[in-house]
Amino acid sequence: MATLIPxxxxxxxxxxxxxxxxxLVASRPFSAGWHHQQQQQKQASPPSGDEGAKTTxxxxxxxxxxxxxxxxxxxFSSVASSYDTMNDLMSLGIHxxxxxxxxxxxxxxxxxxxxxxxxxxTTPEPEPWHILDIAGGTGDIALRLLDHATLINHDxxxxxxxxxxxxxxxxxxxxxxxxxxxxxxxxxxxxFVEANAEKLHSIPDASVDLYTxxxxxxxxTDKARALREAHRVLKPGGVFACLEFSKVNNPLLDxxxxxWSFAAIPLIGQLVAGDRDSYQYLVESIERFPSQVEFRDMxxxxxxxxxxxxxxxxxxxxxxxxxxxxxx
Amino acid sequence: xxxxxxxxRLLALPAPLRARSYSILNRPAPNYPGHVPLxxxxxxxxxxxxxxxxxxxxxxxxxxxxxGETTSxxxxxxxxxxxxxxxxxxxxxxxxxxxxxxxxxxxxKLRQLPQNTVGYAYAAWLDREGVTPDTRDNVRYIDxxxxxxxxxxxxxxxxxxxxxxxxxxxxxxELAIKAFEFAxxxxxxxxxxxxxxxxxxxxxxxxFFQTYLPWAxxxxxxxxxxxNVYWEEELETDVEVLRTRLGIEVPPDLRDARKALRxxxxxxxxxxxxxxxxxxxxxxxKR
Numbered sequence: 328m329a330t331l332i333p334x335x336x337x338x339x340x341x342x343x344x345x346x347x348x349x350x351l352v353a354s355r356p357f358s359a360g361w362h363h364q365q366q367q368q369k370q371a372s373p374p375s376g377d378e379g380a381k382t383t384x385x386x387x388x389x390x391x392x393x394x395x396x397x398x399x400x401x402x403f404s405s406v407a408s409s410y411d412t413m414n415d416l417m418s419l420g421i422h423x424x425x426x427x428x429x430x431x432x433x434x435x436x437x438x439x440x441x442x443x444x445x446x447x448x449t450t451p452e453p454e455p456w457h458i459l460d461i462a463g464g465t466g467d468i469a470l471r472l473l474d475h476a477t478l479i480n481h482d483x484x485x486x487x488x489x490x491x492x493x494x495x496x497x498x499x500x501x502x503x504x505x506x507x508x509x510x511x512x513x514x515x516x517x518x519f520v521e522a523n524a525e526k527l528h529s530i531p532d533a534s535v536d537l538y539t540x541x542x543x544x545x546x547x548t549d550k551a552r553a554l555r556e557a558h559r560v561l562k563p564g565g566v567f568a569c570l571e572f573s574k575v576n577n578p579l580l581d582x583x584x585x586x587w588s589f590a591a592i593p594l595i596g597q598l599v600a601g602d603r604d605s606y607q608y609l610v611e612s613i614e615r616f617p618s619q620v621e622f623r624d625m626x627x628x629x630x631x632x633x634x635x636x637x638x639x640x641x642x643x644x645x646x647x648x649x650x651x652x653x654x655x
Numbered sequence: 656x657x658x659x660x661x662x663x664r665l666l667a668l669p670a671p672l673r674a675r676s677y678s679i680l681n682r683p684a685p686n687y688p689g690h691v692p693l694x695x696x697x698x699x700x701x702x703x704x705x706x707x708x709x710x711x712x713x714x715x716x717x718x719x720x721x722x723g724e725t726t727s728x729x730x731x732x733x734x735x736x737x738x739x740x741x742x743x744x745x746x747x748x749x750x751x752x753x754x755x756x757x758x759x760x761x762x763x764k765l766r767q768l769p770q771n772t773v774g775y776a777y778a779a780w781l782d783r784e785g786v787t788p789d790t791r792d793n794v795r796y797i798d799x800x801x802x803x804x805x806x807x808x809x810x811x812x813x814x815x816x817x818x819x820x821x822x823x824x825x826x827x828x829e830l831a832i833k834a835f836e837f838a839x840x841x842x843x844x845x846x847x848x849x850x851x852x853x854x855x856x857x858x859x860x861x862x863f864f865q866t867y868l869p870w871a872x873x874x875x876x877x878x879x880x881x882x883n884v885y886w887e888e889e890l891e892t893d894v895e896v897l898r899t900r901l902g903i904e905v906p907p908d909l910r911d912a913r914k915a916l917r918x919x920x921x922x923x924x925x926x927x928x929x930x931x932x933x934x935x936x937x938x939x940x941k942r
Contacts (some may be wrong), residue, residue: 502916590697598704601717602689603795 351397377513383548386611395548396523400493402605403464403546407495408623409600410465414589414593416608425543425646426467429570432639432648436476436485455484458562459535461524461553462543463489463495465502466517468570472539473509473516486515488530489524524553533562541570545616554629561653567631573622573640580643588613619647628649673751687791687800696724698796710850713826717792723844724796724806731842732802739805745883752804755885762790773819773897774890779820783910786816808882809840815886817875819894820903823910826851827859831867831906840882862912868927870906878902919922 345359359638381392390398414422434456456476460469469487476485491497499520509516522529524547538557547553558565575581588610596606617625623637639648666756677683682692691883693701705722711717739745753759753794781787797803816836822828830851837845852860879901888896898905 581703586679590694591700594697596698597701597721598708598718601715 337391340482342601347420354619370639383646384612384615386608386615388611392548396492398608399546399548401607403493404495406463407493407499410496410499411467411550413596413600413606414592416599417592425570425641427472428434428641429539429541429568429648430468430471430475433472433537433539433566433568434475434480435472436480437482440480445522450487455486457534457537458484458485458487458537458539459530460487460489460490461540461557462546463539463540464491464493466500468539468541469500469517470503470507470509473507477519484514487517489517489519490517490524490527490530492521494521520564522570525549525651527560533565535560536562536565538565538567539569542572542605544571545612547549551625551629554626554634555630558630558653562654563653565653568648569654571622571649572616573638574618575644576640577643580645584645617642620647622649630654658806664673671823686798689795689805690798690800690803691795692845693725693796698728701725706847706850711849713854719795719844719848720792720810721796722847723749723810723842724794726843726847727806728802730796730825732797732806733841735809735840735882736802736805738884740884742880744885748808748883748885749801749804752806752887754911755886756790757788762788768891771893771895772891773886775813775817776894777818780821781814784817784825791832805872805882809842810837811883812886815884816881818897821905821908824908826854827863827867827913830855830863831871831909834868835875836881838872839878839880846928858916865908867906870904874903874906 364629382389383392383395384390385395385398418425418491430532435456437456439452458469458472463469466489469489473485475571476482489497489500491500501519504517504519507517519531524543538561540553540557544553546552561567567615575584592610593603593606595602600606616622619640620640623633625636626634626649629651630653632654634650635651637649640648658905668937677692677696678695679694685692700723701721705718705725709722713719736749737750760777762781764777765774766773768778791807794803794806794810797806813832813836816832817824817828820832820835824833830849833845833848835840837849877902880900882899884901
C-alpha cells in the first residue's frame with residue numbers, strides 16, 4: 328500500500344510507451360526493471376500538529392482523512408486505462424448485467440407528449456431531464472442512461488453530466504464519448520466535469536432530476552457529506568440512486584465470493600494491469616463498506632424518503648441498488 | 656492425546672511446510688515491507704499467468720519478476736542462498752545487504768575511472784546501450800526475508816553481468832545472459848525465459864544456438880558464482896583480472912556481428928540493384 332502513489336506517478340510518466348498494461352513497460356525486454364530514473368518519492372507524511380486528526384479507512388489500512396483522497400486518486404489514475412477490461416475479468420462480465428438493470432429500473436427520459444392545438448400555447452414544455460452521474464468517469468452509466476432515454480423513451484433532450492474527481496478516468500470517458508452517437512447532437516447531451524462529490528460547487532441547488540452513483544461511493548472519504556450534497560443538488564421529487572457492492576446474504580456464496588475477491592482479483596490485477604496493490608485496495612474497500620441496512624439508514628439521515636424496502640440485492644447481495652427520493 | 660500428537664507432528668514438519676498452513680482469508684503478517692504471503696494455489700496461478708504474460712509481452716518487467724519469485728521457492732532460491740553462505744564474500748554481502756539503485760550508482764564518477772576498470776566498463780556499457788541503471792522491482796512473493804534479499808541482489812546485479820560480458824540489451828543478448836545465469840545460478844525463471852527463442856528470427860536463432868548458447872552454458876558452469884561478487888567493491892578492479900578470477904570468457908561481440916551481417920546484406924542488395932540497372936541499360940542498347 329505504501330508504494331501506491333509513487334507507482335501511480337511513475338506509471339503516468341511512462342505514457343509515451345503504449346501497452347495493454349496501462350503504461351507499465353520497460354524499454355528493455357526480459358529485464359526486471361525499467362528505463363527511467365526513478366524519483367523515489369517518499370510517501371507524503373501527514374502534517375505535524377495532527378494529533379487529533381480524524382482517521383478513516385483506506386481498505387484495511389487506517390489513514391488520516393486528509394490522505395485518503397490522494398491515495399484513492401493514485402489507485403484510480405493507475406487503473407483508468409485498463410478499467411473496463413478489468414471489470415469484465417473481475418466480475419466475469421456480470422457488471423454489465425448489473426448496470427443494465429440499474430439503468431432500466433430508473434427508466435430515465437420522458438417521451439415528449441404531443442400537445443393538441445388548443446393547449447399548446449398554455450402548457451409550457453417540461454424541462455428536459457438533467458441527470459448527474461457521480462464518480463462516473465469512464466461513462467459506463469452515463470452512456471447507458473442516454474441510450475435508454477433516447478432509444479426506449481424517445482427523449483432526445485435528456486442530458487447527463489458526468490462528474491468525477493479523477494482526470495484520468497474522465498479522459499477515458501471522453502474518449503468513449505467521442506465514439507458514441509451523442510457527439511454530434513445539436514444540444515450537448517453529455518458533459519464531463521471534474522468535481523468532488525463532497526463539494527459540488529459547480530452544480531446549483533435543486534437542478535438535478537436524477538443523481539446516480541455506481542461503484543463510486545465506497546471510495547468517498549465522507550459518505551454522509553456526499554449524501555447531503557446529493558440532497559442539495561436534487562430537485563424536490565428527484566431520485567438518488569446508488570449501485571454499490573454490498574454484503575452477501577448466503578454464507579456459502581459469501582465464502583466463495585470472499586475467496587475470489589481476495590485471491591483472484593489482486594492476481595488478475597497483477598497479471599492484466601500490473602498493479603496488485605490497487606486491486607487489493609478495491610477488494611478491501613468493498614469489505615469495509617456498510618451493509619444494506621446501515622447504508623439505507625445513512626441515506627434516510629441525509630433527508631431522503633426511502634421507497635419500499637430501501638434496497639434491491641443483485642446476485643445474492645454482491646451488489647445492491649439503494650434509492651432515495653427527495654421530499655417535495 | 657490425539658490432539659497433542661497431531662500438534663507435535665505439525666511442529667515437526669520442516670519450516671517451509673509448517674508455515675504454509677494458512678488460507679486466503681487468514682494470511683500471516685508480512686515478513687518484510689511489501690511481502691505478500693501467497694498460498695500454493697495463488698503461487699501456481701501467478702507463475703503460470705506470469706509465464707504466458709511475459710512471453711506475450713517481454714516488456715512486462717513486473718511479470719518476469721513475479722515469475723522469478725514464484726518459481727524459485729522452495730528449492731532453488733534456498734540453494735542460491737546457501738551458495739552465498741558458503742563463500743566469504745557472499746556472507747559479507749548477506750550481512751551488509753547493499754542495494755543497487757539508480758541513485759547509488761553515480762555514472763559521473765564511474766566514467767572518470769580508468770578505462771580498464773569494472774566501473775568504467777559498466778558506465779561504458781550503459782552508454783553504448785543507451786540505458787540508465789534501472790531501479791528494479793522489489794521482491795514480494797518470497798517468504799524468507801534473506802532469500803528475498805538474495806533474489807533482489809540477483810536482479811540488481813544483472814546489469815553488471817551484461818557489462819563484463821558485453822552482451823547488449825536486445826532479445827538475443829538477454830537470452831544469452833539468461834542462459835548464462837541459468838547455468839550459474841540455477842534459477843528456474845532464467846531457464847523458462849529460453850521459451851522466448853521463438854521470438855528470434857531464423858538468422859538470430861542460428862547464431863544463438865551455434866555460438867551464444869554453448870558459450871553461456873560452458874561459461875556459466877565453469878565460472879564462479881556471480882552472485883558472490885561484491886560489485887560495489889570491485890568497481891576499480893581491472894576487468895580482465897575479474898574475468899580471470901571468475902573464469903568468464905568474453906563472447907563474440909553481438910552488436911558487431913549484427914552490424915557486419917547488416918552491412919553485408921546492404922552490400923549484396925546494392926550490388927544486385929546495380930546489376931539490374933546495368934542489365935536494363937544493356938537491354939535498352941540491344942533494342
